[in-house]
Amino acid sequence: MVQTNKYIALQDIYKWSDRLGLKIDGVEVKKGGVFLKQGQKCDYFYYIIEGLMRIFYYDREGHEVTHWFSSQDTMITSPDSFFNGNENILNFEALEDCKLLLVTHEHLEVASKNVPGFDELYRKLIVDYTIQLSRRIMSIHTESAEYRYLQMIKHHPNIFHRTKLSHIASYLGITIQSLSRIRRKLIS
Amino acid sequence: MVQTNKYIALQDIYKWSDRLGLKIDGVEVKKGGVFLKQGQKCDYFYYIIEGLMRIFYYDREGHEVTHWFSSQDTMITSPDSFFNGNENILNFEALEDCKLLLVTHEHLEVASKNVPGFDELYRKLIVDYTIQLSRRIMSIHTESAEYRYLQMIKHHPNIFHRTKLSHIASYLGITIQSLSRIRRKLIS
């Protein structure tokens, strides 16, 4: 799951596809739809035009664990599958009705050959994703669940308010009961 | 901190520097030396020819937290500083005598322009790092400290046996006392 910070803006994607004569397919997914499942190969680097999605996997006990959220104007994929062809373990679920662009390896290759500066932009997209991942590691590693919850409200209010608490708890790495306890404590 | 999986092999780095007439400086760091500190700009994408290093940061209470280990034939940097010019919060410490190559932006730009296939290789290096980071998130998120400890011995024995337990505990996200308790339990 890779997110842009709008370095590769929506209009750029369209621009390239026009310029290069390479049509990029779009798809709409209804709320609740799981459009990529573990075990399925991930063929696309999804660009989210509209909506919110959740990436989750199943831990060794078979529990759903929310790994990431991604919303409009970001890009997302299952790196180990899309880039390396390995078995995909992630599930992509639409938490709202979503409009997606299906960017393929071919699109990226053509853009790489023909769009000056594309490779640098593309790399920056992925580098920034590593930074986000590192921050998440540091956060889980050293901060309390309460602090992480407050940070999430502060830094990702748009995701927080569009997602149910059970997903947030799972994203934070705690049970929903613990999250509920934390919330009660914070109110009083 | 980005690690290769030897996609960009040592000999390639030398090959490029020869071919392109761009000398890559090397540096030796004695065991215990901290050659990059928080607050200092990170100007290099380090290539570790020999040795073992530890990347750590200080949490909000001022405790050292081990974020990553990196050993010979891997590359490592502080992404947020090297790529984005933001304040570096990471410290790089040599756990053994290290020989390093100091790869700069200039080297990478020249290679990008002149070495066919370099951009793809370079991107793959970073993509693979995102996969490692994701695995670490999943591991901290859902596995017990005991399981993570056993996984570390199994999958990174070379790092495990060259590092002291306090660093391992910190990497696993637990105190050294807890690690000691886990080890005792596993023996009996």
Add this chain to the structure above:
DNA sequence: TCCTTTTTTTATCCTAGGGTAAAACCTACC
């Protein structure tokens, strides 16, 4: 070798968060 310093273990007590179960609350749809 002895002495100092660092690292690891042990022990005791404590807390954040887990597990289970039930109650309360929403929402949606018939």
Add this chain to the structure above:
DNA sequence: GGTAGGTTTTACCCTAGGATAAAAAAAGGA
């Protein structure tokens, strides 16, 4: 507007791992 489904809260007890302190073991010197 009532009933069924899903979602969140509450309450109970339990456990993994934290904090503090001290002992033991290991690693370096001189």
